[in-house]
Amino acid sequence: MQDNSQEFWNNEYWKDVIDNNKADFIQDSWMEKYIEEINKVECKNAIDLGCGIGQDTKWLLDKGFDVISCDFSKRALNKLEELIPNGKTMQIDIKEKLPFKDNSVGLINANLSIHYFDMENTIKIFNEINRILKPNGLFVGRVNSDKNEEYIKEDTQEIEKNFYYMSGRYKRLFDKEQFDILTKEWNIIALNESITVRKGRKKALWEFILQK
Numbered sequence: 001m002q003d004n005s006q007e008f009w010n011n012e013y014w015k016d017v018i019d020n021n022k023a024d025f026i027q028d029s030w031m032e033k034y035i036e037e038i039n040k041v042e043c044k045n046a047i048d049l050g051c052g053i054g055q056d057t058k059w060l061l062d063k064g065f066d067v068i069s070c071d072f073s074k075r076a077l078n079k080l081e082e083l084i085p086n087g088k089t090m091q092i093d094i095k096e097k098l099p100f101k102d103n104s105v106g107l108i109n110a111n112l113s114i115h116y117f118d119m120e121n122t123i124k125i126f127n128e129i130n131r132i133l134k135p136n137g138l139f140v141g142r143v144n145s146d147k148n149e150e151y152i153k154e155d156t157q158e159i160e161k162n163f164y165y166m167s168g169r170y171k172r173l174f175d176k177e178q179f180d181i182l183t184k185e186w187n188i189i190a191l192n193e194s195i196t197v198r199k200g201r202k203k204a205l206w207e208f209i210l211q212k
């Protein structure tokens with residue numbers, strides 16, 4: 001089993017991280033550099049979409065947000081509840097209609113959790129996030145950049161532009177052109193390429209802060 005299924009995230013990725021104590025990447029406070037913008041959010045309720053075991057949930061709680069942590073891996077959510085006893089979790093599939101009301105959320109974070117989908121679903125996800133955010137609310141997150149050229153191996157298949165089936169997984173590598181399409185309805189507060197180290201590997205990423 002090696003795809004973007006719930007089983008993969010539950011029984012491979014998070015099982016390995018949790019059972020083998022590989023959660024050292026969790027110390028990455030990447031949102032800190034955008035604290036000024038994040039502090040301006042008036043309504044202090046947040047959703048951490050694809051929260052994993054909660055590195056960003058913890059950061060947002062520390063900054064005074066009331067956070068609902070959403071993921072479809074029950075194993076990750078159970079670990080989050082163990083690490084953050086006051087954490088509120090919800091098991092959802094990001095590709096489905098988000099179970100929140102229109103104009104109801106101050107901030108939505110999606111850190112490394114929305115680069116697994118074809119463009120049709122990616123556009124749907126951006127639209128859903130836009131629907132549930134309050135006017136002036138922030139959508140913040142990080143996604144893979146197309147600068148990760150080493151990801152592309154001989155057996156990598158390009159399913160559509162920037163969307164690949166690689167080493168048994170679907171992955172989207174974003175470029176500026178895709179952001180131009182995805183952010184037409186948004187006010188771009190920040191859009192930066194950066195390098196991080198995750199699970200011992202360098203990763204090129206786009207960081208974004210978008211305002212509804």
Ligand SMILES: C[S@@+](CC[C@H](N)C(=O)[O-])C[C@H]1O[C@@H](n2cnc3c(N)ncnc32)[C@H](O)[C@@H]1O
Binds near residue numbers: 004054071116
């Ligand atoms: C690379 S991890 C990032 C986790 C966390 N945001 C972090 O920074 O540590 C990607 C997360 O997205 C979740 N995920 C992937 N596809 C999803 C989907 N369709 N619906 C909900 N969660 C999903 C996975 O279960 C996983 O926890």
